[in-house]
Amino acid sequence: MLALNCVAELKKPTHVGFGTGRQVRDLRRKPFIPSIVLTTQISNLSLRLAKSVNRPAPSVRVSDGFLMGKEKMVKVRGQEFFQGQIAFQVQVPEDSLDIVLGALKLLQNFGIGANTSMGFGYCAIKVVGTSIGESEEVIPRFNPKATELIGDGEFSLPSSFVRLAQQIFNRLKMNWSSWFRAMETGVIERIVYLAGETEIKNPFAYRGWLRSKLLELWEIEHGSRITVCPPRVTPCKVCKLMGRMGDKSRVIVRTFERKGEEAVVWLITDNPSDEEIDAIKEVTKAKVVRVETVADYLPTNGRR
Numbered sequence: 001m002l003a004l005n006c007v008a009e010l011k012k013p014t015h016v017g018f019g020t021g022r023q024v025r026d027l028r029r030k031p032f033i034p035s036i037v038l039t040t041q042i043s044n045l046s047l048r049l050a051k052s053v054n055r056p057a058p059s060v061r062v063s064d065g066f067l068m069g070k071e072k073m074v075k076v077r078g079q080e081f082f083q084g085q086i087a088f089q090v091q092v093p094e095d096s097l098d099i100v101l102g103a104l105k106l107l108q109n110f111g112i113g114a115n116t117s118m119g120f121g122y123c124a125i126k127v128v129g130t131s132i133g134e135s136e137e138v139i140p141r142f143n144p145k146a147t148e149l150i151g152d153g154e155f156s157l158p159s160s161f162v163r164l165a166q167q168i169f170n171r172l173k174m175n176w177s178s179w180f181r182a183m184e185t186g187v188i189e190r191i192v193y194l195a196g197e198t199e200i201k202n203p204f205a206y207r208g209w210l211r212s213k214l215l216e217l218w219e220i221e222h223g224s225r226i227t228v229c230p231p232r233v234t235p236c237k238v239c240k241l242m243g244r245m246g247d248k249s250r251v252i253v254r255t256f257e258r259k260g261e262e263a264v265v266w267l268i269t270d271n272p273s274d275e276e277i278d279a280i281k282e283v284t285k286a287k288v289v290r291v292e293t294v295a296d297y298l299p300t301n302g303r304r
């Protein structure tokens with residue numbers, strides 16, 4: 001096993017969904033990201049990358065993610081979100097290292113935590129130290145560069161800090177298992193990035209607007225009083241793209257406010273069809289700025 005010491009710098013706030021608006025906190029009273037959240041998200045992306053190149057999905061273990069330094073708390077729609085630097089450790093079989101590194105790279109733009117379709121959890125992740133060994137007890141020291149990054153060079157040991165109440169753990173487990181079931185788990189064909197400008201600065205409002213525009217363009221009407229297809233029936237084209245209960249959206253909307261100007265909006269689309277891209281371009285006037293394939297995440301295309 002190889003251990004990667006990682007630091008994620010959150011560029012957009014994150015929120016750990018477990019059914020309450022509050023965040024889980026460690027014994028320092030700092031918000032943190034429980035292991036189950038990071039494990040679920042990194043496993044999902046590793047699985048998709050592995051499938052894309054016909055390799056077995058690696059078994060990944062991730063520690064809790066701890067805040068280093070100061071946090072910034074923000075309230076969004078009545079819920080607690082936080083921003084700051086998160087330290088966590090990923091344990092990965094050596095022969096799957098490239099896949100897990102690719103998954104970490106993907107996680108940056110897809111986002112850590114809940115509500116990622118609204119752009120939350122966007123981050124920059126650095127692997128600041130690695131170690132090889134059998135022992136899972138010893139957390140290796142950061143390399144000199146990392147020490148610079150975190151100040152005192154201490155890597156907070158998760159288990160000594162946190163013991164979640166069983167009830168909270170159960171809720172987290174339930175929420176993140178259903179998150180995994182709702183997520184796309186197929187191969188990564190392409191990820192298309194669009195950028196544009198908008199007067200709608202709130203990503204939640206922007207998504208609602210985009211959904212209604214697409215319904216209009218494709219002349220789709222939901223039954224009376226519902227705005228989204230119900231679960232377990234074949235979804236309409238809009239819900240297939242924008243998501244519904246039990247199916248995550250394949251579009252991430254991330255807005256960036258600029259003083260006195262229209263906001264910049266990024267639309268990150270996961271395996272879109274040409275028709276979907278054309279429709280998004282037509283209603284949003286956004287332009288395609290980048291197209292990625294699995295080769296952007298697995299430079300050797302998975303061959304070894």
Ligand SMILES: [Zn+2]
Nearest residue numbers: 228229236239
């Ligand atoms: Zn629908």
